[in-house]
Amino acid sequence: MPGTQHGEGFPALNRLADLLGRWLIARRTILLLVFAGLTLALGYFATQVTFDAGFEKSIPGGHDYMKVYRQYAPIFGGANSVTVVLHRKTGDIFEPEFMRALERLTRTVYSIPGVDQGSIGSLFAPTAIFVTVNEEGFTGGRIVPATFKPRPDDIATVRQNLLKSGEIGRLVSTDLHGALVRFELVEVNPITHQRVDYLEIGKRLEALRTEFQNDDLDVQIIGFAKFITDVIDGARVVFLFFGVAFIITAILLYFFCGSAVITIIALLVALDAVVWQLGIIHLAGYGIDPLSILVPFLIFSIGVSHAVQMTNAWRLAMVGGATPAVAALEAFRRLFIPGTTALLANAVGFAVIMLIDIPIIHELGISASIGVAVMIITNKFLLPALLSFLRMSPAQLRKSRVRAERWDNHSIWKVVSACADRRRAIPILLIGFIILGLGVLARNQLIVGDAGAGAPELRPTARYNLDIASIVANFNVGIDEFTVIAELTGDCNNFDSMYALDRYAVALESLPSVKSVDSLARQVRVRNIGNSEGNPRFNEIPRDPSAIGGAMRNMELNQKYFNRECTAIPVRVFTVDHRASTLAEIIEATKRFEKENQGMPVKLRLAAGNAGVMAATNEAVEAARDRMLLTLYVAVTVLCFVTFLSWRITACIVIPLIFVSQFAEAVMAWLGIGLKVSTLPVVALGAGVGVDYGIYLFARTQAAMAQGLALRDAFLRGLQQAGTAVVFTALTMTVGVATWVFSPLKLQADMGLLLAYMFFLNMLGAILILPALASWLVRPSATPALPK
Numbered sequence: 001m002p003g004t005q006h007g008e009g010f011p012a013l014n015r016l017a018d019l020l021g022r023w024l025i026a027r028r029t030i031l032l033l034v035f036a037g038l039t040l041a042l043g044y045f046a047t048q049v050t051f052d053a054g055f056e057k058s059i060p061g062g063h064d065y066m067k068v069y070r071q072y073a074p075i076f077g078g079a080n081s082v083t084v085v086l087h088r089k090t091g092d093i094f095e096p097e098f099m100r101a102l103e104r105l106t107r108t109v110y111s112i113p114g115v116d117q118g119s120i121g122s123l124f125a126p127t128a129i130f131v132t133v134n135e136e137g138f139t140g141g142r143i144v145p146a147t148f149k150p151r152p153d154d155i156a157t158v159r160q161n162l163l164k165s166g167e168i169g170r171l172v173s174t175d176l177h178g179a180l181v182r183f184e185l186v187e188v189n190p191i192t193h194q195r196v197d198y199l200e201i202g203k204r205l206e207a208l209r210t211e212f213q214n215d216d217l218d219v220q221i222i223g224f225a226k227f228i229t230d231v232i233d234g235a236r237v238v239f240l241f242f243g244v245a246f247i248i249t250a251i252l253l254y255f256f257c258g259s260a261v262i263t264i265i266a267l268l269v270a271l272d273a274v275v276w277q278l279g280i281i282h283l284a285g286y287g288i289d290p291l292s293i294l295v296p297f298l299i300f301s302i303g304v305s306h307a308v309q310m311t312n313a314w315r316l317a318m319v320g321g322a323t324p325a326v327a328a329l330e331a332f333r334r335l336f337i338p339g340t341t342a343l344l345a346n347a348v349g350f351a352v353i354m355l356i357d358i359p360i361i362h363e364l365g366i367s368a369s370i371g372v373a374v375m376i377i378t379n380k381f382l383l384p385a386l387l388s389f390l391r392m393s394p395a396q397l398r399k400s401r402v403r404a405e406r407w408d409n410h411s412i413w414k415v416v417s418a419c420a421d422r423r424r425a426i427p428i429l430l431i432g433f434i435i436l437g438l439g440v441l442a443r444n445q446l447i448v449g450d451a452g453a454g455a456p457e458l459r460p461t462a463r464y465n466l467d468i469a470s471i472v473a474n475f476n477v478g479i480d481e482f483t484v485i486a487e488l489t490g491d492c493n494n495f496d497s498m499y500a501l502d503r504y505a506v507a508l509e510s511l512p513s514v515k516s517v518d519s520l521a522r523q524v525r526v527r528n529i530g531n532s533e534g535n536p537r538f539n540e541i542p543r544d545p546s547a548i549g550g551a552m553r554n555m556e557l558n559q560k561y562f563n564r565e566c567t568a569i570p571v572r573v574f575t576v577d578h579r580a581s582t583l584a585e586i587i588e589a590t591k592r593f594e595k596e597n598q599g600m601p602v603k604l605r606l607a608a609g610n611a612g613v614m615a616a617t618n619e620a621v622e623a624a625r626d627r628m629l630l631t632l633y634v635a636v637t638v639l640c641f642v643t644f645l646s647w648r649i650t651a652c653i654v655i656p657l658i659f660v661s662q663f664a665e666a667v668m669a670w671l672g673i674g675l676k677v678s679t680l681p682v683v684a685l686g687a688g689v690g691v692d693y694g695i696y697l698f699a700r701t702q703a704a705m706a707q708g709l710a711l712r713d714a715f716l717r718g719l720q721q722a723g724t725a726v727v728f729t730a731l732t733m734t735v736g737v738a739t740w741v742f743s744p745l746k747l748q749a750d751m752g753l754l755l756a757y758m759f760f761l762n763m764l765g766a767i768l769i770l771p772a773l774a775s776w777l778v779r780p781s782a783t784p785a786l787p788k
Helices: 011-026 028-046 064-076 096-110 152-165 198-212 224-257 260-283 295-319 324-355 359-387 394-408 411-420 422-443 463-474 495-509 520-531 545-551 580-596 609-644 647-671 680-706 711-742 746-777
Strands: 081-088 115-121 129-134 137-142 178-185 217-223 480-488 514-518 568-575 602-608
Touching (some): 011 028, 011 324, 011 359, 064 480, 064 568, 064 609, 081 096, 081 198, 081 224, 096 115, 096 152, 096 178, 096 198, 137 152, 198 217, 217 224, 224 711, 224 746, 260 359, 295 324, 295 394, 295 680, 295 711, 324 680, 359 680, 411 422, 411 711, 411 746, 422 647, 422 746, 480 495, 480 580, 480 609, 495 514, 495 520, 495 568, 495 580, 495 602, 514 520, 520 545, 568 580, 568 609, 580 602, 580 609, 609 647, 647 680, 647 746, 680 711, 680 746, 711 746
Antiparallel strands (some): 081 178, 081 217, 115 178, 129 137, 480 568, 480 602, 514 568
């Protein structure tokens, strides 16, 4: 049997690989039937997998901010809101047709499933009121009277009421050319306990645009429900680019192996892992979140990488004169231990992201780990079983022998193997450590959260982001609301409490990232002017508790300025965007204000609102970021040590991984990509793929050293046996994902760039930095001799 020295340093593991390989070949027919049955069954369940979007899944439930959010959301409103704007292209809103359209839109919103009807804000909602003062005292009512008809005199009344209401910039645009309808969604029906269907809501929202948009009216829609359905729409194009990457992979794989049958088998086995993954996650009760749509392709990429190694090892054994079954056994024995170690490292890479306490990340980690785990079965058992039945004609063998001679014994490997020479290793290691230093410095610039305005998952020119820009420009409230709950130790008509909240609002409004601040204290100031015959000198908090109480007269609970006991008051901060720096600035200003006013009778509790949820998510990711990487490094180190029984070899494999993973965060910072839920899988994958390349190369290098070869010669042998497959896989995957930069979904374009970097640089780390480290660390004693 050719190449019988297949072990890699741990006799017990080698014996296990030998026993499993013989068992596999002896029962390959039965196993293939079992695999076929499993594929059909899981394939059926895979077809039932659906998109499973959810706002609540993105909330870090254990975070202190979210405890405040859940406590007060039933009283002051949640963060899962939708805003629909009708904006006239010419003219103002005080026109019969516009009023009819706004009234009809408001009524239509009431019929959308999942809408919290008490949360609807509109000129035609009962919560839209005005208060004014005349010689008899306070007077007021609904901005749009219940008896309203779109007649000139009624419209004139609405104009007068609106000017008295303070709703310009809130319900009506500052230029009076548009008005909005805002409402919140209840994700789980409290009666039926069914979750809201975001796809259905997205269709209903888009139907609103179709119904109301015309030559005079423009319709703008924003909110999580619209955002996530736009991502799902973009995902259809994602599949097209996946197809392009698949075709590129197939063409290059055929060019590499020279056999259509081997190409098809390798691709089908890689796809089989994805089918199994999707089927299992459906049986486990999960779906695919639109923000983790790239995970199945990552699983496919890993599958192709391992399939290329297995088919290449089988091909080399066939060229050496082995029968198909013996070649399959030899390939299994050579690759089972290093391949399984690499896949376990991949699984760890995905699993460690579950250290972040966010349900959607837990689901993502579970889904990806399942995909990698089933690959141990599909790649290490199914693929060799299939190859054992595959025969090569004499012409194909001659062709493969020529390819092996041309590629596997290419002179380039002699040049690359020089990296294992100590003298030549020095400049390589210097460059490597410079890259590491740059990565460590630049990773501090990596933004945890959104690095830009709008929705970074979509292109800046996407309709959703254009709608955001228009609403931010025309309304004072913005689209991002960061809510701070002020808990009072005394009565809410206490001057000290109201004055403290007023000064807090002033402090926040001085921040460049804040558009406006609204709270009960602000309403008291405005109403105090009204109580003083409109004299602007009384634009302040009155000291008399009865005057404060008078200013609060006729304020309704449904206006959500205070709770029933008036012990909690929301301070709503409307920001210009939800960049991580914006949210951090507000949090820092809040903490600074509390520190400077420790004696005030108010406790400021962070945070609610959609921006508060984002801030909590950012902090949860930031808190687990370093712990996640450290756990990954430790786990991979343990796996490599168990496989190779040498801390020196382990260091040679893990250090390049650290170089690339640290520098990956620097690349993200330079590209303006924030570290968030949608980008975490790619960061985790980058670490795993780097381990794949290093483990496969050093497994063959160690086996050659155990036969008595010097390090440089042994590494040359490893390159000849596994290097071609490593380089081919990296280049193929790099080219495939590089096409994603043309995707209309910016998330896919960004991840394509990042993946291309990781695939390519991990390969360079394995063939350049690994041998350079080995030249200084690895000694013959570090590679235990094989048992006789």
